[in-house]
Each structure stands twice: as C-alpha cells, then as structure tokens.
Amino acid sequence: MMRRLPLLVLLISGTCVVLGQRPHKPEWSEREFVGQLEDLRQPRADDEIDQSYRLPTDTVPTHYTIRLHTNLHTGARAFTGAVDIHLDVIVPTGHITVHNRDLTIVSAALFAKQDDGLLVEFGFPEYGYDSRTEQLTFHAGQQLPLGSYVLTIEYTGLLQTSSNSGFFLKSYVNDEDERRYVGTTQFESTNARMAFPCYDEPLLKATHTLWITHSADYSAVSNMPAEAVEEAAGHEGFVTTKFGPTPKMSTYLLAFGVSDFAVIEDGQQQLYARPNAIHEAQFGLEAGVKILDALSEYTYVSYYDYMPKLSQMAIPDRGGGAMENWGLVKYAETGLLFNPSRNTYRTRKGIAVVIAHELAHQWFGDLVGPHWWSYIWLNEGFANLYGYIGADLAYPEERYWDLYAVENVHNAFGPDSSDTIRPMTQDATTPSGISGLFDSIAYDKSGSVINMFRTVLGDDNFRAGLKIYLTNRQLDGAVADDLYAGLQAAIDGKEVLPEGVTVKLLMDSWTTQPGYPVLNVRRNYDDGSVIVSQERFYSDKRVPNDNIWYIPYSFASASDPSFDDLSSFHWLAQKAERIAETGAAADDWLIFNKQQTGYYRVNYDAHNWLLIAQALQKDPSAIHRFNRAQLINDAFNLARADRHDMALALDLLTYLANETEYAPWAAANGVLTYFYDKLRGTAHYHDFIVYVDALVGKVFDGLGEFVAVPEDEPLLQKYLKQLITTWACRVGYTECLRQTSEALNTAVETNTPVHPDVQYVVYCYGLKGASDDVYRWLFNQMITSKNEAERQLLIDTLGCAQDREQLISLLSVAIGGNSELDSILSGERSRIVSSIYSAGRVGVEALFQALSNPEYAQEFVNRLGQGALNSVVSNAASRTNNEAELEQLENFLAALGDAVSADTVDAAMRTISTKEAWFKSYEGVRSTTYFADFSN
Numbered sequence: 001m002m003r004r005l006p007l008l009v010l011l012i013s014g015t016c017v018v019l020g021q022r023p024h025k026p027e028w029s030e031r032e033f034v035g036q037l038e039d040l041r042q043p044r045a046d047d048e049i050d051q052s053y054r055l056p057t058d059t060v061p062t063h064y065t066i067r068l069h070t071n072l073h074t075g076a077r078a079f080t081g082a083v084d085i086h087l088d089v090i091v092p093t094g095h096i097t098v099h100n101r102d103l104t105i106v107s108a109a110l111f112a113k114q115d116d117g118l119l120v121e122f123g124f125p126e127y128g129y130d131s132r133t134e135q136l137t138f139h140a141g142q143q144l145p146l147g148s149y150v151l152t153i154e155y156t157g158l159l160q161t162s163s164n165s166g167f168f169l170k171s172y173v174n175d176e177d178e179r180r181y182v183g184t185t186q187f188e189s190t191n192a193r194m195a196f197p198c199y200d201e202p203l204l205k206a207t208h209t210l211w212i213t214h215s216a217d218y219s220a221v222s223n224m225p226a227e228a229v230e231e232a233a234g235h236e237g238f239v240t241t242k243f244g245p246t247p248k249m250s251t252y253l254l255a256f257g258v259s260d261f262a263v264i265e266d267g268q269q270q271l272y273a274r275p276n277a278i279h280e281a282q283f284g285l286e287a288g289v290k291i292l293d294a295l296s297e298y299t300y301v302s303y304y305d306y307m308p309k310l311s312q313m314a315i316p317d318r319g320g321g322a323m324e325n326w327g328l329v330k331y332a333e334t335g336l337l338f339n340p341s342r343n344t345y346r347t348r349k350g351i352a353v354v355i356a357h358e359l360a361h362q363w364f365g366d367l368v369g370p371h372w373w374s375y376i377w378l379n380e381g382f383a384n385l386y387g388y389i390g391a392d393l394a395y396p397e398e399r400y401w402d403l404y405a406v407e408n409v410h411n412a413f414g415p416d417s418s419d420t421i422r423p424m425t426q427d428a429t430t431p432s433g434i435s436g437l438f439d440s441i442a443y444d445k446s447g448s449v450i451n452m453f454r455t456v457l458g459d460d461n462f463r464a465g466l467k468i469y470l471t472n473r474q475l476d477g478a479v480a481d482d483l484y485a486g487l488q489a490a491i492d493g494k495e496v497l498p499e500g501v502t503v504k505l506l507m508d509s510w511t512t513q514p515g516y517p518v519l520n521v522r523r524n525y526d527d528g529s530v531i532v533s534q535e536r537f538y539s540d541k542r543v544p545n546d547n548i549w550y551i552p553y554s555f556a557s558a559s560d561p562s563f564d565d566l567s568s569f570h571w572l573a574q575k576a577e578r579i580a581e582t583g584a585a586a587d588d589w590l591i592f593n594k595q596q597t598g599y600y601r602v603n604y605d606a607h608n609w610l611l612i613a614q615a616l617q618k619d620p621s622a623i624h625r626f627n628r629a630q631l632i633n634d635a636f637n638l639a640r641a642d643r644h645d646m647a648l649a650l651d652l653l654t655y656l657a658n659e660t661e662y663a664p665w666a667a668a669n670g671v672l673t674y675f676y677d678k679l680r681g682t683a684h685y686h687d688f689i690v691y692v693d694a695l696v697g698k699v700f701d702g703l704g705e706f707v708a709v710p711e712d713e714p715l716l717q718k719y720l721k722q723l724i725t726t727w728a729c730r731v732g733y734t735e736c737l738r739q740t741s742e743a744l745n746t747a748v749e750t751n752t753p754v755h756p757d758v759q760y761v762v763y764c765y766g767l768k769g770a771s772d773d774v775y776r777w778l779f780n781q782m783i784t785s786k787n788e789a790e791r792q793l794l795i796d797t798l799g800c801a802q803d804r805e806q807l808i809s810l811l812s813v814a815i816g817g818n819s820e821l822d823s824i825l826s827g828e829r830s831r832i833v834s835s836i837y838s839a840g841r842v843g844v845e846a847l848f849q850a851l852s853n854p855e856y857a858q859e860f861v862n863r864l865g866q867g868a869l870n871s872v873v874s875n876a877a878s879r880t881n882n883e884a885e886l887e888q889l890e891n892f893l894a895a896l897g898d899a900v901s902a903d904t905v906d907a908a909m910r911t912i913s914t915k916e917a918w919f920k921s922y923e924g925v926r927s928t929t930y931f932a933d934f935s936n
C-alpha cells in the first residue's frame, strides 16, 4: 500500500521538503512522518500489546462466497450483502468469532458440511458484538465437533463517503456534465470487515468468490476475471457480475469496483479509468506490462502462474495512495494517469515507481503475505526497494536508481535517529496501532536494509534466495526467519559470509533493534591503520549505548577509488576494531560505505574530512556521486548531532559550485532548506544568501535558457534544473525572474501553457508582480483542468502569488460553496490553504488578514475543519522569524480568540521559543558566524 498521508501534517516541517516540488510532491515520494512520529514516541514493548484484539484460533476460514447488491449508480450509499463463510473447526468450540465494522447483521444460519458436501442446517446461532475489538461472535448453543461448517450471514451496510476505506463512494463529472459514481475498495489493513463479516487477519487466507449485483449501465471488476454477467432476477435494469474464485489469499487483498469506466488492454493486462480520462492511460498500461514482465523475470516466479490477469484502476478524487490488491491494483489518478502535454517528469517518475511498488507487492504481500502485521516490512520494505529497481529495469535510460538513496535512505535516517523509534519487527493489534505500523520504518528503512543485504550477498544470490523464499511460502504467511532461510539456502557453501556467520544473525541485528549506527573512522596517518567503531546515532545528542550491529563495510581511497566494486565486504561485529592496513597514503582521502549501500552514517577524523573536502574542490568526479550525496547528508547531520564541526560541513558543501549531478544536490537541498527556514527574515539572511549564491550561481549560469525544454533532456537534468532554478529565483536572481516572468506573460498572451516540466518554476516565480489578469488566467488553467495531477501543480503555483489580494481571492475558493466551484475535489480545498502559507511570507500575511475576521474564520472552520485552522497557526509559527512577524502572529492569535484552543497557541509559542533559542545555541552561533565570515 502506498500511504496517503494527511496533507496538512506533511507541511509542518520544511527541512526535508524538496524544493520546487514544494509543498505537495506526489504521494509516493512524499515522505515526512511528523504525524506518525508522535505515535511512535510511546513505548511499545510487546507485553503491553493487547492480544484480545486477535481472533480465537479454534476455527479457520477456507472460503468466502460474497454476494453484494448496490444502487451506487444513483449515488445511494446503502448496500446489502450476504456471505457464506466456509470454515473448519480445528479445536472443538461452541463459538465462531469473525470481524465486523459498521455492518448491520440481518440474519445468520450455521450449517455443518457432510463428507459428501451436503449441508445440514445446524440452526440459527445467537450472536454478540464487541465494538472495542470489532469481533462478532456466534454462539452455536453447543460444542461444535471438528469438521467443516458454513456460516451464512445476511447484512446491510453503507458506502463510506468521508473516508477512503472499506467500500467507499467517489464520483466524477463526465463530458455531458453529469455526475457519475464510482464504488471502490481499500481493505488494507483492517477494512475488509467494513464490506463483509470475515476473519480479517492476514494469515487467515481463504479463497473468495464474489458476485455483485449493480446497474446494467455500470460494470464491475474484481481480483479475478468475470465469469458471467447475468440479468438479476427480480431487479429490472440490474445485472449480476460473477467472478471466479480467487487463489488463497488474505481478506485485505480482496478488491472490487463498480463504475461506468472505460478500459484499454494489452495482453493479460487492463487499465480502467473514467471515459474522459482514458486517453491519459497509455503510459500506465505500458509501464504495467514492462514492469510486471521485468519483475517476473527478476524473481524467477511468473505472475501468471497464479493469476490470469492484472488490472489497474484509476480512482478519481482519491488524492493520493495506491493499493496492491492481487490482480486489481488501484491508484489515485495522480498515480496512474499521465498526459504528456499536461503532466511533468515528476508525475511520470511517480507513476513508474508507484506501479513498480504495487506490482512488487504481487509477490511480496500477495503471493507471500506477512504472518502478522509485525512483519509488514516483508511487504513494504520489498515494495519500497523494488519500486525503484522495477522502474529502473523497465526504463533504464531514466536512471531512477539515482533517486533511491536521496528519497529513501536519507529519508529513513531522520525518524530512525529518534530515541523512541520502533524496530522493523514490531507488534500491534488494534486497527489504529496496525495502521501506525505503515511508517517510514516499514517503507524507507526496511527497503534500505533489504538493499544493504542484497548488495552484500550479491544480486544473483539474493534473487536465488528470494525464489526459494517465495516458492516455499507461496499462498501462505511468512515471518522474518522464512526470508533468512531462503537467503541462507542460496548462499550455503559459497563463502559469501564469514565462517560461522548466518544471514539470520546478521539481519536480526538490523530488524529487531531500533535505530542505526554511525561508523566512526579514525585514521593513524603514520602507519596507515584505521580504527573503526560503532555507536547508535541520535539526531540531537550523543549518549552512551551498547547497541551492536553487524556492519558490512568497504572503502575506497584516493589511490584506489574502487567505488564501482561492491563485491567484497568486511564485517564489524563488535564495538570497535583496528584495520591494520588500508593501503591509503597519508595524504589520500578514505571513504567508507561505497555508493552508500550500507544503512548507516560514517564519521571521520577531522583531517580525513578535510582531505575529502579538498578532493571535491579539485575534482568532484573522483568520488562516486552517491557518496557525494552521502558526504553532504552525513556531514550536516553529524554536525547537528555534535559529532562533527558545522563549519567543516558547510565548507564541504562549497564544492557544489562544480556539481552537476542531481543526487548530491538533492542532499544539499535539505541542508539549504534547513538554514533558509531559520534565517529568512533575520539579520543573518543576507550572509546566507551570499553562501547560496556561491553554491548555485555557476550551476545556474550553466543552465542558460532554462525555460526551454529540449526534447531529449534527461530526467535527472530536469530534477537538477528545477532544484537550481527554484533556489535562484527564490534568492532573487534577476535572470531567473526575467525568464520566468517573460515565459508566463508569453503563455498568457498566446493562451498557451508553458511546458509542464518547467511550469512550477515559471508560474510560481513568474507571478511576482503579475497583474490580476495574469493571475486569473492561471486560476482558469487550474479550475478548467480535468487532470488531477495538473490541478495539484497549479494549485501549488497559485499559492506563490506575491499580491495579498490575489491570495485572499484564492482562499475564498477554498472556502466558497457556490456551484461554479463544484469541480473542486475533496483535498483540493486544504491544498489551497497549505499552498498559500507554504509559498512565502506574503501568504502567511494574507491568511492573517482574512482569518482575523471572526465570521470568515468561522466559515473557514465550517468548511475545512478545526484541524485546518490549527494547522494555519502552527505553520505560521514555524514561519515566524523576527520581532515584526512575531507581533503579527500575536495579533492574529488575539483576533482568533477562542477559535483555537490554548494547546494550539501554546504549541505555537513553543515553536517560537525553540526558534529563538537556536540562535543562542552552539549550532546557531557556529552556523551564523560561518555565514558571516563567508560573506566578508
């Protein structure tokens, strides 16, 4: 599953935001965990976990036959259902317990299955419901002997309209201006129970047969192909679509959809989308075919040995996210539909990676599922990693792999350096606890750790091990030991690992301990030896700890720059050890963790850091680009944690004037954004800008006419260009602002949008000083667009206006309810608000002005919810950098009065004092002094 994170939560911290795609990257690259981190701060030892949420183990399901009847084509939410649960009593019991959430039970009957298959009625059991555990228990009135039974339940339910979970309703407007409805599902992790009573735990796999009765004008799709579409007796205008039985699978993987969608096909794959968007489906279908083939080949396990078809479906108005249902993968439209004349390279990349992510799940999750949610990393870690590998295999020319470390490894390092973070393997039993497990540990860290072992075992061995694992556990559940066993079997007798060391021993040190290490490298320049040692890395402190990880390491040096050789590793299996000989001369630099395939940071003695910085100044290409990204990210974060000198870290970054690869720049972007957020609007800002100019200036000059997009421009060049030009325009380069404003004016005059790949920069910065007519033109581009990804991008740029009145009129769109705004999708209103405060100070002030009016603030809350107003306050606080801005904030809070809670105000004030305190901290003084010296 691809997470759909609450939009407003994502925007609180600016430090990791990739500039330019600010503030709303597509879901799959949108990775900040502000919200989840709060949850993770609780201690989560297994013995505190409430096991009463788990189902009793004396009965197990073998098959479900589900019949649903829906009128959703009219927009009606009510549906009826009947399910026959075929189950085995494996320990004699008088009770059968299944899950249910919000379904109303109409009747139930129990049958015993005789050896000849005949059903004998056993009676009508009484039942009771526990709303805490969501368990529905049927009492047979007597002990049921071992054997097979069928429990038949009739029920009614309502389609969800305010959440994207369970069986829910969406809609779109077709080309005849009619509203059409779409019924769709999202069952992971615990939402199958919202569509039919079931044993809703991942290990309780069963086959599923589904019949759906729906309007004859609509059609239904599910995991399996339809075997028949028959007129529904007694229901004029309705048909029943009957699907063949699924393979044995978890309930959370069942999926269906009822809509009037169009379809395109290629071989055994189909892609479903609304008819007025089907012309944007070609890339998704092509990518699906290429990637599924690539992954079938990679795993040596053919998808089509288990499933007769693969369908992908684009759900309108779903915002973000995607779900890997076996045979029927569903996406938000932004994750599947690509229109080359409207969508950007980022959308295309996002689609390729999310498709590969979901298709990787067809093996890791669908064919072999987790024994319990504690092993969700066996699903999401593999999908995270193979999302990039799969996209890279299908489109090698795009070099998607270059994005892996900066979008995942570096991203995992943030949350994973908190002292209350969970380990990869972690139990949870409540529905909210289980959804909390879908965090950066399950995705980014697990993918990074899996990639580390893929590298040390060698890709060939790893693939062989995966084949053993997938084959041994097919159609069943797996624990971490099953993975280790497969990998171990693939390398036995091959001397891949040191004598007496097992895959389990090594991997357990990474999967069962929280956090990750920093490898300290201390050189002896006289005898060429090195002492390596390890400690757990915390983001903001150094505390003694006994953690030991089995750390695979390798190194390159100035005289042996063997960055491409990832064939052999040493292991640090204790706190520290001495390497007698590195082969590096005293004036050679030494770099550990080649290509950053190991999931850890590396720190060096100050002299080696200096040698590295000098080498980068002389010739960046002497050091692998992935290691350049690593060095930037490590140097900065080690300095923040008091393990390195911030001035040396900032000095190291100055080589970037000669850097033209994206990965190191992406790492640097995090550093620059961190300081920008602190220094904008302060007396230190000018010094900082001088520093930014020294880094960005030469690279920007090299871009020339950046608003032009050459036909053959490489993907990574597009990423680099957006990053550099966004900084250039942000710090006010006249050439940057000239090009953007000219390009925007030309676009308005000729009524021709600029190339999508430069739209963000051109529109966002071209709006500086733009007339109301220009603004209205841009707004019309957005409001008339029927492409969701394009709308999102345009909303983000509309927030960039530098005119308060323009922004206030945009805000009125987010709040307004008149019919002309019918086309605003759910999620777009709050996106408008966040685009306004994210783009700059003017936006914050526009919000202050508008929302200081109590009636307006009330309307705002009525439309967007209290959370949105709280979020405006917290985001304004984190963008308050000087006395004048603080006064504005205080006036705003006074005007709001009790429209926001005291807690919200307190949190805002804490943010302000933390920001003020930074300037008096060692890090603050060291950094601002550095920038001051730099600018003189």
Ligand SMILES: *[C@@H]1O[C@H](CO)[C@@H](O)[C@H](O)[C@H]1NC(C)=O
Pocket: 616, 617, 618, 654, 655, 656, 657, 658
């Ligand atoms: C850029 O590279 C040139 C050599 O090609 C070097 O002389 C110069 O110092 C480098 N600039 C920086 C800022 O590292």
